[in-house]
Amino acid sequence: MKRTWRADKLSHVGSSIFAEVAQWRAESVQAGMDLIDLSIGSPDQGPSLAIREALAGEVLKEDQYRYPGTRGSEEFRQHVVAWMEHRFGVKVNPATQTLALMGSQDGLAHLAQAVCNPGDVAIVPNPGYPIYAGALAIAGVKPWYLPLKEENDFLPDLDSIPDEVWAEASFILLNFPGNPIAVSADLDFFEKLVALARKWNVLIVHDLAYSEMGFDGYRPISILQVPGADDIAVEFHSFSKSFNMAGCRIAFLVGNEEAVGALRDLKNNIDFGVFMPVQKAAVTAIQQAMSSTGDALYAGTLYEHRRDVLVEALAAEGWHVHKPKATMFVWARIPDTLRTGADAWTSRRFARELLLSAGVAVIPGDAFGSEGEGYVRIALVQDEEKLREAARRIGRFIREAAGSEG
Template sequence: MKYRFGVEVDPETEILSLMGSQDGLSHLAQAVCNPGDIAIVPNPGYPIYAGALAVAGVVPWYLPLLEENGFIPNLDSIPDEVWSKATFILLNFPGNPIAVQADEEFFQKLIDKARQWDVLVVHDLAYSEMGFDGYQPISILQVEGAMDIAVEFHSFSKSFNMAGCRIGFLTGNADAVSALRALKSNIDFGVFRPIQAAAIQALKQAMQVPRERLGAAPLYESRRNALVDVLAEAGWHVDKPRATMFLWARLPESLREGSRRWNSRQFARELLLKTGVAVIPGDAFGTEGEGYVRIALVQEEALLREAACRIGAFLKEYE
């Protein structure tokens, strides 16, 4: 944290190793909430956010991420009544499914709001090492006052291609870290030591490589460029994200307007049946995801180009 973000943390009290960040995300609500509490989560958002609340008996209050706002949440739209009852607010920048980036100004406003209402801020920074075009994701713990009220999840799965190893960590506010540590002590006995050793070596090597060349980021940037360019040639213009391994694409105009008006699930189903190309309908991530699909950059570049060509042929049928 100090090397990458300039943030000092106490390894004894302000950091906790996890079996992947999803391990922590799925258990945090049980650690810091009581049944019936309120938590603020993004819509659309990674499905585990709402799923973890359901397991813990916590009531979600959905914060919409709207295209007209650049998919950055409007914190002023959250009623005082919700702030006063919420236990935590969870956000994800750059995110899944939407790879939008928040700046320090937004994070500072979030921290100030949270301190005003004594609401824990939970930031999911799973894609900290997957920035493109010179962009470098920032930690919320970099802003003033964040250590008093915020925690942050980090993942080795995305940054270092260690998905099957299941390792990540939580860092930040000592009380929240302690609460999750206490819960986890009744669930498991920690991450397998050789996996921890491998993660340590990954971090050490990362300190010796320029960030823009680290890990999988250059690979995914190349895949992003290839897929977006071929889709544009096919007539489907999708914004290039500056981070993560996903495209967030509004349905093609020919299929969302006029007499046809497909929803995201119909589009995803027809595309799969007719081309063999799988995308995730946006409403799988929340109601505000309707009208969009998520496209993952997890295949080789040649296969992504082939998928884009098949999508292009599919779209020509409905011009």
């Protein structure tokens, strides 16, 4: 038998649809289509000038090229502590409850290996960001999928989790506001979650990558705002979306000392930490955000305007989609004219035909799990005029598709 050099578990990591969409984009461009790419959630803006100047200044210093250390610099961790108290009123220990990461995906990809044993169970959302389930496949951990349904406003029903699942689970991972669905949770929800986790001795992993992308006066909250939650929960924070620093690869984990320490110990054997100039740039980002002019940096303002433009433009075309309260994504149900009937369109068919026929790239909902079928995710990563043009193209496409079906 011919030996293969590819682990079976890689077939369960992420979703092949992202590679498929990349191929569709290439086909569209090759065919001469003017592409409007609303597929990947990568900010189209750069960080502030002060952040870029801090990074540029540090990279010119000869002494910044040593191994930086896995924990994160003392300065970075002290600013993380200051940010958590300034933004959320939460106190964390810089020595034992904070950890610098090469982006939150770095932490999400490795956490299960650090806190679980092969064969353990973890509760993850469906739909959910692909690395949630992918990380479990790498670690040999069994997923139990918690459905997010429209009839529940996409909030998970914690009471639906069977006692036997709680008894087996090592951790439960949730994401508020979420990707792909910008669902938000209030303090009451978090208090219930913390109480259940304490009852069953289950670690809570909260992904708060979109903390600075709330709309209409809504500011996302930290699960660590629940009194005592840091004894049962950890939380990921990212600079990628909040400060347009996606390419810098920097984030942090805060919360339960044992879990933070476990991930730190694992990463001591994987990498040597985040490049020091990048940490300095992140410190500058925090300082700006905490300054009197910090509101000018609030990422939610830009994406709130873009959300309004796209949702209103789609409505004018006859496609009424849910207006999210946060994040850089619109989670849109495929129009009823295409979802029903003998030849109902799948999410994948809708996304592919939209791209090849109209030149607008979105991600089909099934990329995020079985509960995502019937939806598409639209990223607000183009300027307002491009979003209006995308809406016009989408409207024409839907009308033509519905007409051909009839």
